[in-house]
Amino acid sequence: MRLFAVLLLTLVATKALAEPVRLPILVPVTGFLSLEGTSQRNGALLALKQAPPGLATGEVSDTATAPENAVNALLRVLDQGPVPAIVAPMLGTQMLALMPTAVEEKLALLTVSGTASLTERGNPWVFRFFPSDRLAKEAHVRYAVEQLGKRKLALIYQTTAYGQSGASYIAASAKRHGAELLFSEGIDTDVKDLAPILGRAAASGADVLLFHLHAGSTALAVRQVAALGITLPVIAGSALHQPATAALLEPMELKGVCAESGSSPVSGGSPRLDRFLAEYRQAFGADPDAYALAQYDATQMLLDILARGARTGEQVRAALAQGQWDGVAMHYASDGRGDMAHSALILCYDGLTRVPRIVQRYDGLDAG
Amino acid sequence: MPAELLTFAQLVLNGLALGAAYALVALGFVLVLNATGAVNFAQGDMVMLGGYAAVALARALPVPGLLLLPLVMAAMAGFGLLFSALAWRPFRHRPPIFGLLATVALGLALQEAMNALEGAGPQAGPALLGVGEIRLGPLGLSRASLGILLACLGLGLAQGWLLGRTQFGRRLRASAQDPVTARALGIPVDRLIAVSFMLAAALAGAVGLLLSGPYFVTPTSGTDLILRAYIAVAIGGWGSLRGAVVGALLIALFESVVAGYASSVAATAALYGAVLLLLMVRPSGLFPAPLGRRA
Amino acid sequence: MLRLDRVGILRGGAVDVDLAAGITALLGPNGAGKTELLEAVMGLRRPLAGSIYLDGADIARWTPERRSRAGIGWCPEGRRIFPGLSVMENLELVATVGRMERRRRLDRVLGYLPALADKRGAAAWTLSGGQQQMLAIGRALMTAPRILLLDEPSRGLAPVLVADLFALLRMLADDGLTILLAEQAVAAALNIADRGLVLEHGRLQASGTAAEIRTHAALERSLLGAGRYS
Numbered sequence: 001m002r003l004f005a006v007l008l009l010t011l012v013a014t015k016a017l018a019e020p021v022r023l024p025i026l027v028p029v030t031g032f033l034s035l036e037g038t039s040q041r042n043g044a045l046l047a048l049k050q051a052p053p054g055l056a057t058g059e060v061s062d063t064a065t066a067p068e069n070a071v072n073a074l075l076r077v078l079d080q081g082p083v084p085a086i087v088a089p090m091l092g093t094q095m096l097a098l099m100p101t102a103v104e105e106k107l108a109l110l111t112v113s114g115t116a117s118l119t120e121r122g123n124p125w126v127f128r129f130f131p132s133d134r135l136a137k138e139a140h141v142r143y144a145v146e147q148l149g150k151r152k153l154a155l156i157y158q159t160t161a162y163g164q165s166g167a168s169y170i171a172a173s174a175k176r177h178g179a180e181l182l183f184s185e186g187i188d189t190d191v192k193d194l195a196p197i198l199g200r201a202a203a204s205g206a207d208v209l210l211f212h213l214h215a216g217s218t219a220l221a222v223r224q225v226a227a228l229g230i231t232l233p234v235i236a237g238s239a240l241h242q243p244a245t246a247a248l249l250e251p252m253e254l255k256g257v258c259a260e261s262g263s264s265p266v267s268g269g270s271p272r273l274d275r276f277l278a279e280y281r282q283a284f285g286a287d288p289d290a291y292a293l294a295q296y297d298a299t300q301m302l303l304d305i306l307a308r309g310a311r312t313g314e315q316v317r318a319a320l321a322q323g324q325w326d327g328v329a330m331h332y333a334s335d336g337r338g339d340m341a342h343s344a345l346i347l348c349y350d351g352l353t354r355v356p357r358i359v360q361r362y363d364g365l366d367a368g
Numbered sequence: 369m370p371a372e373l374l375t376f377a378q379l380v381l382n383g384l385a386l387g388a389a390y391a392l393v394a395l396g397f398v399l400v401l402n403a404t405g406a407v408n409f410a411q412g413d414m415v416m417l418g419g420y421a422a423v424a425l426a427r428a429l430p431v432p433g434l435l436l437l438p439l440v441m442a443a444m445a446g447f448g449l450l451f452s453a454l455a456w457r458p459f460r461h462r463p464p465i466f467g468l469l470a471t472v473a474l475g476l477a478l479q480e481a482m483n484a485l486e487g488a489g490p491q492a493g494p495a496l497l498g499v500g501e502i503r504l505g506p507l508g509l510s511r512a513s514l515g516i517l518l519a520c521l522g523l524g525l526a527q528g529w530l531l532g533r534t535q536f537g538r539r540l541r542a543s544a545q546d547p548v549t550a551r552a553l554g555i556p557v558d559r560l561i562a563v564s565f566m567l568a569a570a571l572a573g574a575v576g577l578l579l580s581g582p583y584f585v586t587p588t589s590g591t592d593l594i595l596r597a598y599i600a601v602a603i604g605g606w607g608s609l610r611g612a613v614v615g616a617l618l619i620a621l622f623e624s625v626v627a628g629y630a631s632s633v634a635a636t637a638a639l640y641g642a643v644l645l646l647l648m649v650r651p652s653g654l655f656p657a658p659l660g661r662r663a
Numbered sequence: 664m665l666r667l668d669r670v671g672i673l674r675g676g677a678v679d680v681d682l683a684a685g686i687t688a689l690l691g692p693n694g695a696g697k698t699e700l701l702e703a704v705m706g707l708r709r710p711l712a713g714s715i716y717l718d719g720a721d722i723a724r725w726t727p728e729r730r731s732r733a734g735i736g737w738c739p740e741g742r743r744i745f746p747g748l749s750v751m752e753n754l755e756l757v758a759t760v761g762r763m764e765r766r767r768r769l770d771r772v773l774g775y776l777p778a779l780a781d782k783r784g785a786a787a788w789t790l791s792g793g794q795q796q797m798l799a800i801g802r803a804l805m806t807a808p809r810i811l812l813l814d815e816p817s818r819g820l821a822p823v824l825v826a827d828l829f830a831l832l833r834m835l836a837d838d839g840l841t842i843l844l845a846e847q848a849v850a851a852a853l854n855i856a857d858r859g860l861v862l863e864h865g866r867l868q869a870s871g872t873a874a875e876i877r878t879h880a881a882l883e884r885s886l887l888g889a890g891r892y893s
Contacts, residue, residue, distance in 0.1 A: 030480065030483045030484065030488070031483070031488060032488050032588070033488065034483060034487050034488035034489070035487050035488055035489035038487060159633060185631050185632065185633075186631075186632070186633055187633070188632065188633070188636055190591075190592035191627075191632050191636075192386055192389075192583045192592075193382050193383065193385075193386045193620070193623070193624055193627075195378070195379070195382045195624070195628075196379055196382070196624055196625075196627035196628030196629075196632070197627055197628075197631070199378075199379075199628060200628065215489055215490055216489075216490040216584055216586060219490060219492075219584060220583065220584070227501055227508065227510055228508070229508075242489075244487075244489045244490075244491075245489070245490075247491075247492070248490055248491070248492040248584055249492075535755070535756065538748060538756035539756050541745070541747060541748060541752075542745040542748060542752075542753075542756050545745045545746065545747055545748075546743055546745060548707060549737070549739055549743045549745075550745075551726070551727040551728055552705050552706075552707060552727045552731060552737035552739065553731055553737055553757040553802065553803070553806060554727075554728050554732050554757060554759055554806050555728065555756070555757065556728050557728075
């Protein structure tokens with residue numbers, strides 16, 4: 001009788017191990033973040049494709065833009081049974097909405113959202129594989145101050161949540177590094193004529209122009225800087241590093257412009273990166289951006305943890321919190337709050353191609 | 369010229385170029401308004417669709433935008449016919465709110481469709497006549513902006529002539545005012561309306577191509593445009609062509625100049641404030657038009 | 664020419680009419696179905712029953728546009744001119760013909776309605792009631808009709824204008840136009856009409872020459888009772 005019970009238990013356990021783990025991929029494939037959300041999805045899917053067969057199966061759900069969409073998508077996932085972890089949307093408001101459920105259901109959220117506050121709420125289930133906006137803006141400002149030697153900054157940011165929080169990090173970072181923010185102003189995403197604001201920024205006495213804008217506004221701003229003949233150096237936010245954003249502009253218009261980013265897969269640089277680039281292009285017929293690469297790294301780390309036998313949310317969480325991962329983009333390890341990424345890059349364009357060159361790398365940004 | 373004056377002149381010039389873009393959207397809106405009395409909230413989304421048509425064509429045919437223009441316009445005219453069959457015909461005997469909601473719904477469907485097909489990221493369309501700046505003395509104007517200004521002038525005059533001076537235009541306005549009587553007088557009202565939807569869509573195609581180069585196109589880019597166009601039509605006088613163009617130019621000038629001296633956020637807030645004020649002081653708009661109804 | 668075969672306008676009634684040349688006055692109290700009958704002929708309303716024939720052809724499935732092109736002219740109740748258009752535009756827009764023919768028709772119409780010639784450029788809504796009525800008739804004439812349907816053209820006009828109006832209708836009829844005139848100004852209408860029809864609750868109570876109708880008992884019953892034998 002006892003033997004039978006042990007046999008049965010073993011059978012159940014093997015079956016549980018043999019059954020592929022469900023990996024829900026909840027990302028905004030439609031709506032205003034669909035470009036980034038699609039990158040997230042592709043990165044996760046590519047990692048899944050390269051995983052040992054039978055380990056995990058991806059289930060993609062579109063979270064669009066509303067926070068309740070993300071919550072509903074997660075509840076639908078959980079209707080089919082518990083999952084140890086999900087690829088969670090990079091949209092900050094959706095993450096905030098998902099976090100209580102993650103605690104209740106004990107599942108890890110792997111995201112590439114930049115919204116800094118996600119890891120500042122003491123939620124042990126959030127893991128971010130992308131430099132938070134706080135770190136990214138630190139790199140943004142340090143490049144202007146340390147590498148370019150500019151201490152009078154002008155900032156144009158978007159009046160969205162993303163833009164406003166980024167602007168406050170830039171202001172704080174400028175203060176820390178002894179630079180003066182002479183001009184700081186927001187624009188709506190529907191502003192098409194940036195000449196007035198660029199004109200005032202240039203006339204403010206600043207010696208460097210920082211942008212913290214979404215893709216469309218970034219491209220318009222870079223274009224109009226070129227058209228207006230503004231000669232100040234320009235450091236844009238991470239939107240510019242996305243190949244789709246650079247594609248909006250003529251290489252000529254990009255000449256001398258720099259941008260901050262977590263990584264720049266199209267710039268290549270290491271054999272692993274080149275291999276990722278080739279496989280990504282082959283699978284999706286498009287160029288990857290830093291979000292795709294970060295989510296690829298995150299998913300690979302998760303798959304490795306699953307391959308070692310972790311099946312419950314608690315097991316996965318512990319492994320993510322204590323483990324380290326040598327990713328393609330960078331080295332990942334939690335700082336104790338779920339921030340796994342601590343590096344950022346500065347890229348610059350030479351005016352001849354749309355592929356940027358990595359000019360500066362900042363590691364251990366949150367160490368100080 | 370003193371520096372301040374020069375800055376102001378440049379702001380005005382930029383504002384005019386952007387206003388011309390808004391005006392072009394408003395023209396299509398007014399055309400359908402004059403033909404059917406219907407408020408076509410999808411005009412902005414048709415401009416967006418025209419932009420994507422231009423992007424797609426430019427991918428296949430790498431020639432200057434000017435050569436793609438007739439193709440985009442023809443394709444969009446065909447779409448206009450489909451649009452009238454879906455958003456206008458089924459609701460023409462219902463209260464106007466039905467048609468309005470149908471255009472809103474169809475516009476949203478277009479946005480979602482383009483989002484699914486092309487993604488949300490901005491895409492750049494073909495340049496009409498190359499890229500670069502044209503110097504007007506000390507002032508600079510991009511070729512794209514010049515194209516938009518010229519198109520606004522040309523298409524605005526053409527539409528004014530079409531509506532005001534041709535038999536087609538007379539019949540269109542009569543049909544909008546009293547479709548039942550127009551029918552009894554032998555006017556082929558349905559056909560006229562179908563043609564006006566085709567014209568409005570072809571216009572949207574032209575505008576979509578013109579704007580997709582300098583300002584890019586996203587699935588939601590029509591929303592920003594229709595909002596400005598709607599305000600332009602409301603302050604210009606409901607249905608007045610001249611009013612719509614003047615209204616659009618005023619909106620953009622206002623935005624550019626306020627953004628040039630205060631801030632861009634202040635400009636948007638001040639714009640809506642000014643619109644409210646204008647509608648309170650002069651509820652029928654700058655150029656009161658025969659169509660008394662508003663929606 | 665125009666024949667109505669048991670055309671049901673209101674529930675429970677049917678009308679048989681064979682429209683003769685000249686002016687036929689369509690009389691009856693409010694709600695008798697006069698407007699409905701004219702609208703059925705124009706194709707703006709589907710009759711409850713029966714058929715309408717034009718030159719022997721059943722026109723049940725014809726659109727109003729087609730009926731207009733086939734020679735039925737429309738001058739609706741309340742005039743319904745296009746207020747935002749000028750006088751000239753109101754006239755010119757209805758002619759589906761080339762520029763020369765339009766010119767010819769315009770000259771002819773303005774010949775009948777010289778007062779409109781002076782107001783060419785004016786916006787239609789600025790015209791007086793009488794002028795608006797003339798414009799509505801002129802507009803109908805621009806379609807070069809053989810049969811003109813008029814609905815209550817005298818309503819709201821001063822008596823002196825009504826006299827001018829009816830004189831014009833008589834002149835048009837003498838020039839060969841067939842007119843079906845729905846009117847509540849019974850006496851004035853019968854003065855110029857060749858024939859009369861009396862409609863009540865969608866039913867034809869009487870038909871005959873104007874003289875016969877004038878003395879017909881049915882007319883007295885339906886209209887005198889209503890106090891409208893003016």
